[in-house]
């Protein structure tokens with residue numbers, strides 16, 4: 001995690017908002033030299049903020065495209081067409097273009113850049129901020145094994161990576177890119193339940209967060225199936241089964257399946273330019 005990369009591997013984050021900044025901070029923690037990192041922003045105040053916070057150089061999209069070997073596109077899908085229009089005259093096929101935008105396909109990007117430009121699609125998630133991210137990676141038509149390895153090197157600095165065929169990216173976006181939001185939503189709802197049961201909010205929050213952390217570590221480290229782990233909590237004629245019955249009565253499992261299907265469908269829509 002601590003080696004400094006060669007200066008020839010300059011990486012620019014274009015559209016440095018929440019996910020771009022999370023990735024940038026992780027790369028700095030992972031030992032990337034500041035001299036090898038560039039950012040672009042739409043607003044001058046944001047550029048100043050990033051310069052002050054990270055000591056990183058902020059410049060225009062055109063300048064970044066001319067200087068960086070790898071361009072990470074981290075703007076919203078709805079802004080991608082405009083960003084690609086700005087970049088197109090300056091991006092040669094020697095560059096590697098990595099898009100982190102939901103829904104946007106590698107072919108959408110390839111069609112708008114110099115023929116033969118290697119493009120990789122990545123779906124990270126916000127736990128990259130704490131080096132526990134999951135970044136799902138797919139190569140476009142001109143991406144080589146070396147390009148994919150380079151993308152894994154970048155995103156591997158902030159968590160795990162997984163290669164999938166691009167046809168699975170919309171599903172991975174629903175599960176993994178959006179995934180942290182579902183857990184935050186559950187924590188919020190369960191904390192409200194704690195209030196209903198008479199606990200102070202801060203105690204309810206701490207109890208639920210620690211239950212989430214403990215459950216997550218057991219899921220990752222125990223090697224047990226989630227059903228087995230849940231059965232271990234569920235004593236005969238005990239408390240947990242009463243809660244589980246209510247979850248089933250309220251269709252929580254079906255709601256989750258429908259929710260993730262809706263997220264997958266929205267990812268597909270974004271690819272077709274439906275921005276509203």
Ligand SMILES: NC(=O)C1=CN([C@@H]2O[C@H](COP(=O)(O)OP(=O)(O)OC[C@H]3O[C@@H](n4cnc5c(N)ncnc54)[C@H](O)[C@@H]3O)[C@@H](O)[C@H]2O)C=CC1
Nearest residue numbers: 015017018019041042074075076077079083100101102124
């Ligand atoms: N927030 C998340 O959890 C995740 C987001 N993503 C993807 O990352 C992308 C960004 O999402 P967020 O960081 O949440 O959004 P954001 O709105 O925080 O960041 C996007 C940034 O791009 C800038 N921008 C737009 N057009 C630009 C241009 N032409 N030149 C320079 N900067 C430009 C905006 O000013 C903004 O700061 C989206 O495509 C999203 O699908 C992917 C995985 C997870």
Ligand SMILES: O=C(O)[C@@H]1CCC=N1
Nearest residue numbers: 102173176177178179
């Ligand atoms: O909500 C979104 O569109 C982005 C993509 C995955 C997570 N956040």
